[in-house]
Amino acid sequence: MTVTPSTDTRRAGRILYGAGVVLLCAWVLGPIYLLVVNTLSSPETVNTFPKPLIPEFDTGSLRFFLEFAGMLSALKNSVLVAGLTMILSILIGAPAGYALSRFDFRGKQAFRMLILLTRAFPLPLLALPLAVMFIRTGLDDTILGLALVHTTLAVPFSVLITYSLFSGIPLELEEAAWTLGCTRVSAFVRVVLPLILPGITASAIFAFVISWNEVFAAAVLTIENRTLTAFLLQNLDTSPLHLKFAGGFILVVPALIFIFAVRKYLFAMWGIANR
């Protein structure tokens, strides 16, 4: 039997596609797998190599953190700060993105640059004056205060993401809605918003993760209301290996759960979800 070149190429393409999928999955799942195995291993096993394929389900390291004073309230604070950051950055970022994409105004270019500038200065540089100001105004050691700082960090992303999303939606759609009796606001709510919801979710996830991972400002600006990263991360780098893994696991899991919870909206953006 002779194989025609076209089926040969097609098969090669399929293999390449499959290999790509496997590689990408391994890229993401490999580290998470190692994290889980080491978290569920006894301290002795963590220090040995090669690792067992299936963990021995030793929960000692995890139990240590359960008893670690202040873990739960730190977790609560982290969720609150990240949630508030998410809401604020969308409330501020999405209208800015809409304005940038729909209106022409003086200083538009400068405005776009200015938004990015908030990321140009490292936090350790800003933290001192910020902390002094927060202490003076009473924002110090509050969830709202920290969320405001994290929002500043997250807003550039949410503006840029929503800007490109709004730009991708033809103005004609909105105009059609206007001719059918919608006001500017109701056209936005009924036509544009459903279309960009996945994008909003993506920028919400960005905001959430940025806030979740931020350490320096959290460590300086919160005392009683520490976030999980401020509470744990700076102590982990000097901790024994098995606790590093367990702590890393604890830091990663809530963020993973969150992303899982909103994945439907994210996938919708890529046209995978069933509508």
Added chain:
Amino acid sequence: MSFRCHVAGVVSAVAIGLSATGAQADILFWSTQAKPVEEAQAMREQVLSGFSGGVDYQPNDGGPWLTRLKAELESGTGTIGVLGALHGDFAALDPDDLIDLDDLGVKAASETFNTLARLGTDHMQYVPWMQASYIMAANRKALEYLPEGADINALTYDQLIEWAANVHEATGEPKFGFPAGPKGLKHRFFQGYLYPSFTNGVVRTFASDDAVVAWEKMRELWSHTNPASTNFSFMQEQLLSGDAWIVFDHTSRLAQAFNERPDEFVAFPAPAGPKGRGFMPVLAGLAIPRTAPDVEASKELVRYMMRPETQIATLRATNFFPVVDVDLPDDLPPAVKAAGDAIARMSAAPDANPGLLPAGLGDKGGDFNRVFVDTFERIVLAGQDIRAVLDEQKQRLAQIMQETGAPCWAPDAPSEGACPVE
């Protein structure tokens, strides 16, 4: 659950969080020490639980520690009650920002430590809290390769190099481990061990001919050192994993190895060079910032920390030794016993050449360390000419000493004014 429900949930959670206000009565103990989670936990549960008032123990990285403190000093209102940090951290602060602690009635048994704690002023700026040192540790498997006639408790640098070479040859892998990673304390090895042992000085003798010999030995040792050492910061990890068999590090950065597998490892004194067995203490202290909300309560906490029984509890929690006179109990963890024995042998050695911590450098302490780290990287890692590198780095060192006007400290001979680089 719909997206709207998610949002509603988050919003209500936020509202609850914002309305919740914590009652603040605990003394905030703002520390750079006892940072690893296990040590922080032990500090809270075993050391501070005995204090009559509440204590909120918060260990931090140096950056946030200093930034928060500076912000409170600048704004004039503080939440930090007691500061716990290394001598070098306090040296970088303005002594006026710390409350004088002469009237506290507690101090270290060592007058040297008490003098350091004055930070160059006439008053105690901090109270010495606990001490540690750097020692050597080895896997017992390495002992059979000890050079003939060598006593592990009285090694010389030449014997150490030969030992590392023997292990290298026998196993086919370089098994000496050195904490040259980003968070490793390599600079302390050069300042407190290598230089004093070979040159009987640190600053004065920085670029001397003896120093050239010292760096040649360092290069030799490096040829039998696990090259991944530039990633190692806590040698207990490499001892446990077997990546290194013979190591140098801070006692508390070796503790986990001894506590987990006490029978597999030995601790022993640092080696000796032609000018004696150089070694150096680590000193942590307690201070009260001038913005402390309740100075009397803070002072009470400092007094509590200095009690003999608290000092022993601190030793168990952190592997840092007491600075006051105490009778050590018999049931101490293996790491404490091993490290304590090694330090005792090191200090009691006939050729002991104890150095002091750098003093008087103020906020230039980091720059001072940088000189030694850069010198190491250029000579040992990049293989540059020793004489040329030392002559170049000497300029930077001299500049730091001139700017700070810091007088010499042991083992350098005393100086009038700034310590000269000869």
